[in-house]
Amino acid sequence: MFFASDNSGPVHPAILESLGRANAGYAMGYGNDPFSKSVAQKIRDTFEAPEAAVYLVPTGTAANSLILATMTKPWETVFCTPMAHINCDECNAPEFYMGGAKLTLVEARAAKMTPESLRKALDNEGNRGVHGPQRGPVSITTVTERGTIYSLEEIRAISAVTKEYGLKLHLDGARFANAMVALGATPAEMSWKAGVDAVSFGGTKNGCMGVEASVIFDPTLAWEFELRRKRAAHLFSKHRFLAAQMDAYLEGGLWTDLARAANAATGLLVAGLQGRNDIRFAFEPQANIIFFEAPRALHQRLLGAGAVYYVEDGDVTAGDPAGILTGRLVCDWSMTPEAIDQFLSLLAG
Amino acid sequence: MFFASDNSGPVHPAILESLGRANAGYAMGYGNDPFSKSVAQKIRDTFEAPEAAVYLVPTGTAANSLILATMTKPWETVFCTPMAHINCDECNAPEFYMGGAKLTLVEARAAKMTPESLRKALDNEGNRGVHGPQRGPVSITTVTERGTIYSLEEIRAISAVTKEYGLKLHLDGARFANAMVALGATPAEMSWKAGVDAVSFGGTKNGCMGVEASVIFDPTLAWEFELRRKRAAHLFSKHRFLAAQMDAYLEGGLWTDLARAANAATGLLVAGLQGRNDIRFAFEPQANIIFFEAPRALHQRLLGAGAVYYVEDGDVTAGDPAGILTGRLVCDWSMTPEAIDQFLSLLAG
Amino acid sequence: MFFASDNSGPVHPAILESLGRANAGYAMGYGNDPFSKSVAQKIRDTFEAPEAAVYLVPTGTAANSLILATMTKPWETVFCTPMAHINCDECNAPEFYMGGAKLTLVEARAAKMTPESLRKALDNEGNRGVHGPQRGPVSITTVTERGTIYSLEEIRAISAVTKEYGLKLHLDGARFANAMVALGATPAEMSWKAGVDAVSFGGTKNGCMGVEASVIFDPTLAWEFELRRKRAAHLFSKHRFLAAQMDAYLEGGLWTDLARAANAATGLLVAGLQGRNDIRFAFEPQANIIFFEAPRALHQRLLGAGAVYYVEDGDVTAGDPAGILTGRLVCDWSMTPEAIDQFLSLLAG
Amino acid sequence: MFFASDNSGPVHPAILESLGRANAGYAMGYGNDPFSKSVAQKIRDTFEAPEAAVYLVPTGTAANSLILATMTKPWETVFCTPMAHINCDECNAPEFYMGGAKLTLVEARAAKMTPESLRKALDNEGNRGVHGPQRGPVSITTVTERGTIYSLEEIRAISAVTKEYGLKLHLDGARFANAMVALGATPAEMSWKAGVDAVSFGGTKNGCMGVEASVIFDPTLAWEFELRRKRAAHLFSKHRFLAAQMDAYLEGGLWTDLARAANAATGLLVAGLQGRNDIRFAFEPQANIIFFEAPRALHQRLLGAGAVYYVEDGDVTAGDPAGILTGRLVCDWSMTPEAIDQFLSLLAG
Numbered sequence A, B, C, D: 001m002f003f004a005s006d007n008s009g010p011v012h013p014a015i016l017e018s019l020g021r022a023n024a025g026y027a028m029g030y031g032n033d034p035f036s037k038s039v040a041q042k043i044r045d046t047f048e049a050p051e052a053a054v055y056l057v058p059t060g061t062a063a064n065s066l067i068l069a070t071m072t073k074p075w076e077t078v079f080c081t082p083m084a085h086i087n088c089d090e091c092n093a094p095e096f097y098m099g100g101a102k103l104t105l106v107e108a109r110a111a112k113m114t115p116e117s118l119r120k121a122l123d124n125e126g127n128r129g130v131h132g133p134q135r136g137p138v139s140i141t142t143v144t145e146r147g148t149i150y151s152l153e154e155i156r157a158i159s160a161v162t163k164e165y166g167l168k169l170h171l172d173g174a175r176f177a178n179a180m181v182a183l184g185a186t187p188a189e190m191s192w193k194a195g196v197d198a199v200s201f202g203g204t205k206n207g208c209m210g211v212e213a214s215v216i217f218d219p220t221l222a223w224e225f226e227l228r229r230k231r232a233a234h235l236f237s238k239h240r241f242l243a244a245q246m247d248a249y250l251e252g253g254l255w256t257d258l259a260r261a262a263n264a265a266t267g268l269l270v271a272g273l274q275g276r277n278d279i280r281f282a283f284e285p286q287a288n289i290i291f292f293e294a295p296r297a298l299h300q301r302l303l304g305a306g307a308v309y310y311v312e313d314g315d316v317t318a319g320d321p322a323g324i325l326t327g328r329l330v331c332d333w334s335m336t337p338e339a340i341d342q343f344l345s346l347l348a349g
Helices: A013-022 A034-046 A060-071 A093-097 A115-124 A152-164 A176-183 A219-231 A240-274 A296-304 A337-347 B013-022 B034-046 B060-071 B093-097 B115-124 B152-164 B176-183 B219-231 B240-274 B296-304 B337-348 C013-022 C034-046 C060-071 C093-097 C115-124 C152-164 C176-183 C219-231 C240-274 C296-304 C337-347 D013-022 D034-046 D060-071 D093-097 D115-124 D152-164 D176-183 D219-231 D240-274 D296-304 D337-348
Strands: A053-057 A076-080 A102-105 A134-141 A169-173 A198-202 A212-216 A289-295 A324-330 B053-057 B076-080 B102-105 B134-141 B169-173 B198-202 B212-216 B289-295 B324-330 C053-057 C076-080 C102-105 C134-141 C169-173 C198-202 C212-216 C289-295 C324-330 D053-057 D076-080 D102-105 D134-141 D169-173 D198-202 D212-216 D289-295 D324-330
Touching: A013 A240, A013 B013, A034 A053, A034 A240, A053 A060, A053 A219, A053 A240, A060 A093, A060 A134, A060 A169, A060 A198, A060 A212, A060 A219, A076 A115, A093 A102, A093 B219, A102 A115, A102 C102, A115 A152, A134 A152, A152 A169, A169 A176, A176 A198, A176 A240, A212 A219, A219 B093, A240 A289, A240 A324, A240 A337, A289 A296, A296 A324, A296 A337, B013 B240, B034 B053, B034 B240, B053 B060, B053 B219, B053 B240, B060 B093, B060 B134, B060 B169, B060 B198, B060 B212, B060 B219, B076 B115, B093 B102, B102 B115, B102 D102, B115 B152, B134 B152, B152 B169, B169 B176, B176 B198, B176 B240, B212 B219, B240 B289, B240 B324, B240 B337, B289 B296, B296 B324, B296 B337, C013 C240, C013 D013, C034 C053, C034 C240, C053 C060, C053 C219, C053 C240, C060 C093, C060 C134, C060 C169, C060 C198, C060 C212, C060 C219, C076 C115, C093 C102, C093 D219, C102 C115, C115 C152, C134 C152, C152 C169, C169 C176, C176 C198, C176 C240, C212 C219, C219 D093, C240 C289, C240 C324, C240 C337, C289 C296, C296 C324, C296 C337, D013 D240, D034 D053, D034 D240, D053 D060, D053 D219, D053 D240, D060 D093, D060 D134, D060 D169, D060 D198, D060 D212, D060 D219, D076 D115, D093 D102, D102 D115, D115 D152, D134 D152, D152 D169, D169 D176, D176 D198, D176 D240, D212 D219, D240 D289, D240 D324, D240 D337, D289 D296, D296 D324, D296 D337
Parallel strands: A076 A102, A076 A134, A134 A169, A169 A198, B076 B102, B076 B134, B134 B169, B169 B198, C076 C102, C076 C134, C134 C169, C169 C198, D076 D102, D076 D134, D134 D169, D169 D198
Antiparallel strands: A053 A212, A198 A212, A289 A324, B053 B212, B198 B212, B289 B324, C053 C212, C198 C212, C289 C324, D053 D212, D198 D212, D289 D324
């Protein structure tokens, strides 16, 4: 009953085994090995983007920060939602990497910006000549930090506004796979075909050990990205072990299988929760993270019985038993029906 | 015959296996797992430093840059040799992490600064009031970038000068193990007992996949280091896999065994090379990196036969066959006597 | 009829003359002249703060950014209102000086944060351990960017919350004098006695040529501030000419006279405007900046007749003549009753 | 007998008067006044560079740092001499403005780099792929920090190497006028005609109160420079008072008259010093700064009698009376023959 995060689960065995295969013999460092080069091509193929600049880094924060730094000047501001990971959970890493650029928060509905709210934020910045921050890229996350998903239409609508203002669009895809399989879309459809300029393509939350790909569709940014990655201490000497993870992740569509498994497990949870009248979903469940409001007493029973998840908005240990608190449940690829059944059976009391 | 770098060799099997063990079940992320905590303690025990702030990062550049940033103000300058890795091979990562602090180069003999050359550099900086850079920490590397080693006496002498000026001493120990076993010293003797304030304790070049420990003996810097690590995107969500590597590395003294193996292999190389009158060592061989001067024609023969190593100071493919060029040979833990024999047999022509 | 800004007016003659007096003979540079030292003392006396670290800089953005940088770590966030000058009008200078720290926007009423809105913002940040930005200083502006003034009680209430969270309070006093004379307070009452830790004490908008004082009440920050100022290229070699301005500004209470004159002129404007039913004040006029809503046609008439001021929220040249737009009027110390009469006479049509 | 620095002397009366003229009435802020615009054109005319991006800033460090930041990426390194002002006397301002780029020191003869020493430094950097710092601009100073001057041929030779490597050339011209009149060159000849890409054109040391012009010959860098200047808090609201200084400085060739006066006064000093056998010039006197080696006892006599200058390399107050120490003498535009006679008469004892 471990629903704390999809980064708490195990690495998929095929990915672990790939590390062993990569370990045979010697290989030049820093990505100059055949494995690393072939994986970059595999990612380009996956995205149907033969020219894309593709680089591996070990964390999602690195992918986000390096991409944003490559696309943003220090006197610009990045447009994102208030709950964006880059705003809340990266300890100013984007600002650090961007050399002091800032973030402008765009009003969100279900954790998604809208064309209207984006336009309003854009109109409110970058209109004071040299005095104010200049407009920089727009950054969206899908699956969002609240478990919702931008439809392809929604991405295209955001992109249309972004292009209208001459800006670039970044997609934080820490859970790219989960959103993509939920939409039934291809990687290209959910990225460059929808007007996205760069993707942080997540692996770690979906069964890898620690690898994300930075996919930038404008190849002229490649060399700058390489220098920024090295300067940020994110160029691995034994780079083949990042490549090995990503290789197994993409091989035979493993990555989509894992995302489907995580989403399906979440679907079972949702099915079990939604019939109850003491539980309400704070946001429409669409992928593998859900937020449910329930009385404190219910949270206490679940957590007391060994379920592991975060309660977001208050002290679960003390207070009115009827007080409503929001729990966050995340299923990773390895979540079993048994664990979910066990969890749901606790609801019955 | 792969002598290009000790980061080109394989991961030791025990370290790979440790990843598998760490993969059992769920664990809280970001170092909040039992494995990560116990490994930190293991490092403290190794260094006989029960209070030390100990953190894992994936690359040596990250360890160096984060430690230096934690000990340096942006208006200060770090004292290091011209060939220091932080000066030559980190693409301005230290300057980036330190927020624009600079490096002052200290004259080196056999890639080591001396108390005299350090004192001269210190006296030449930090004496112009608010106008010049202020004096910051001193950083030394051992095994040095030219394969030499600071004796314990030499470290203590550098440290004495450092302390006299009220500064801190950092040790870039990407090859800490190789130096330590060569000296027959303990980790404590080669660090805090000799006046070192912080160590980048290498694992990657000595059989790990990608892990280094930042060991800072002043525990009051711990929280700042944690924030800097997160802000630099170097806090891994699946942190247990960094811990697993370091755990196996330290377990039963594996790390010293691996370093001894690498040094011993290098010793065989040295023995085979030193009898020849067309070869000269550019620096005294002391650990697992050696630099040998030889005629271009000899390099061509070696490389042509499949030996892999860097020639540092010129174009090996074209020019006077008798021209002298310097080759760098590095042995990692996995280097076999057979490969060395094969290499040496090429010398005979 | 020049109401565009109080930085568009002339330098007061006494301040210009002071430059001439400072020009006699030679003086050591970089603030090491007797003039600069005595002026620092004069500022300390003015603030009844014998220990304060006091430094002159040429612009308000420099004063704000240097103070904030001295009080903020790069992984922290500064709390300010959305319309704060540091957020809107400094092109990311605070972020640059702070090394990538960020700003968290606090809901404002009449351009002032309240204890409640501040508390809400504080509770929403700094509660995610190492993941989120850490809480840094609070920054308020008075006279605010919308012409309102924090009462002493309001400053004390903000300060109480700030202290409760263990944070520091900065006051952007670009128009410190205008607020102070409006309140009938002393400099000490409007700063450290109300819990303010540092003040950007403006001179430029109130009759100086280009000088602001950074007043930091914690003297232990002095040396860091000096280094930051130099590193930011804001230490003047001919520093005595900054000092000369500030000396004349403070001499005999000139600075309060100038602020009273500016406020009084604004009072005449307000009196003339407020009787009209086609004009509404967007914010209560309290000092020397006012915002008035009026039909586009009226703005067109005023501007067409030669009045100079900014219309904030739309295109004044085209659109519905009855459309309501907001004009901003600022009076500096030199504004004459004649100019105001001329402006008001235009209203009559 | 005030020879401490040319930034210790008075502002020329014509420049002070110009401030008064600029003070008439109201003017739009931030350089949007007619005065500021016409002065920019005057500088372009002076340099025969109709397209140049020309901006005023208050300090030489600001001019240097902003120009270098505009021409340098954070992962690059700037090539300069060890005694360059940007290296020794700006407290890491260039590194701060450049976002952590570094400086590579080029061997100097008489404080000047040579084509050979520059080429050697260039060949030693930027040849390690992504690992090392990349090559950035070259920066020279003339009048150098040791009082010597690059001939036009020397500048052209440096520029030729710079261009060969595809780099840009910056000239720190804090004493541009003194070098130019000594060479009998035009501004264009000493800058773009010799291959210089950008000049920090000094005013402050040559009779202004505090103004320097950044002159960048590539107009496409204009907007970035404006944003960087604002972000660095160096855009003055009452910008007309920077413009007024520069206007009077250029008017009727005042700036060249002032430089000629300073150089001529220095010539008198040199003539008086060079006959003595207890005095030796450390560098050939060429402009308005000279370095003379003399016995400690002689320095003591000069300083004791009221001469003001810096002794660079030791404690003048204690030690062997016969010990040789180096004094630095600088003449500004206002230095009188009487003061020089008085100084020289002290030599006689």
